[in-house]
């Protein structure tokens with residue numbers, strides 16, 4: 376059976392992971408948990424990109440071999456994903472034999488088909504970005520120096536002239552444009568897709584896909600002088616990992632359902648990668664989604680500014696669930712946004728401690744006080760049945776989640792939480808408790824059931840919080856939260872004892 380196959384980019388190991396990496400990977404995990412929760416078999420792939428000149432040099436600076444260096448940094452990524460509750464199904468490293476073998480196989484196959492040919496390369500190279508630029512992209516300044524066009528880099532470029540293998544990207548222009556048109560979901564979100572369309576319409580040039588003199592890479596089959604260029608190598612991870620997965624067959628995985636990438640690598644994924652797949656005769660992924668960038672306290676994250684936030688520091692202060700929540704609530708997935716500790720604290724106190732935490736607290740407290748912690752059976756549930764009205768929002772929630780609008784989904788959930796808070800105030804069960812206990816039972820039954828539905832919605836984002844809510848609400852199903860349908864189906868039956876636990880989010 377086909378699995379819903381989600382990928383993150385494989386992360387380049389020139390630095391330890393920061394919130395940018397955490398953002399992409401947590402988003403992929405949230406999407407994976409959402410689909411799993413609905414009963415879809417899911418497969419989440421992540422990994423590390425470990426070849427290239429920059430790694431070779433970084434290893435030398437640290438006095439270790441490139442492989443030792445790669446082992447150390449790659450482990451830091453796995454450690455962080457574990458810490459952030461990311462459940463991936465496979466972790467691919469480009470230095471693994473299963474991957475290197477696939478790269479060589481693909482290279483040889485495309486050479487045979489004529490999609491790869493040997494030529495002469497002249498270009499300007501940025502070592503820091505491992506990117507080649509053309510004369511027009513990087514014009515010489517008055518001192519005849521060419522600088523990297525990347526605004527954060529601006530380092531002087533090196534002229535590189537050497538023999539190289541090329542991928543015949545130019546011949547895929549029409550097929551790519553046809554594919555974009557026939558498959559509107561392929562380029563997402565729409566505004567980033569438009570940039571790709573404009574780029575491809577201008578015409579595509581063949582690209583150099585090998586390097587002479589770089590030793591730390593996959594050797595070009597049959598040519599001892601050359602290694603495969605790090606980008607061509609890295610993109611193939613989505614296929615190499617699926618073809619040699621420890622848990623699934625290639626047919627169960629390919630094509631990928633969603634590649635989640637940052638906007639800075641969108642062209643590679645939306646233009647070069649589908650062209651490579653076309654050349655290989657493989658079906659294309661359904662969606663390539665490019666998310667935006669975080670600035671930190673109003674400034675762009677960069678090595679030179681030294682403003683990389685350490686995810687461990689943030690989670691130590693606010694907890695893992697609050698960090699996951701903030702990343703996906705604060706800015707719409709696909710746009711750019713700003714990460715600041717002030718806004719994190721604000722959302723923590725307002726959305727989590729106040730709106731959600733207090734609501735749960737009040738409801739559980741009243742069930743305990745008025746009903747001895749035992750949820751009664753609901754009477755006459757057809758009339759004004761609050762949980763049924765809440766459950767109806769699942770359709771809109773699903774719609775958001777399916778187009779990776781995480782912030783929209785959470786906005787909708789918090790809209791419901793706010794309505795439930797208003798409902799408590801309007802119904803004032805503490806007043807009714809003096810005169811009409813039947814009414815109190817109905818109100819509390821409805822609130823508990825509605826909160827169980829809310830727990831199911833927030834489960835992909837904050838799995839621990841959802842479990843703690845469920846446990847306080849007497850739900851005995853673990854580890855995953857109930858779906859809205861399950862809550863409604865079981866709404867007439869009794870549950871475990873409802874009892875107050877420690878505050879979900881103590882105020883900061």
Ligand SMILES: [Zn+2]
Nearest residue numbers: 501504523528
């Ligand atoms: Zn650069």
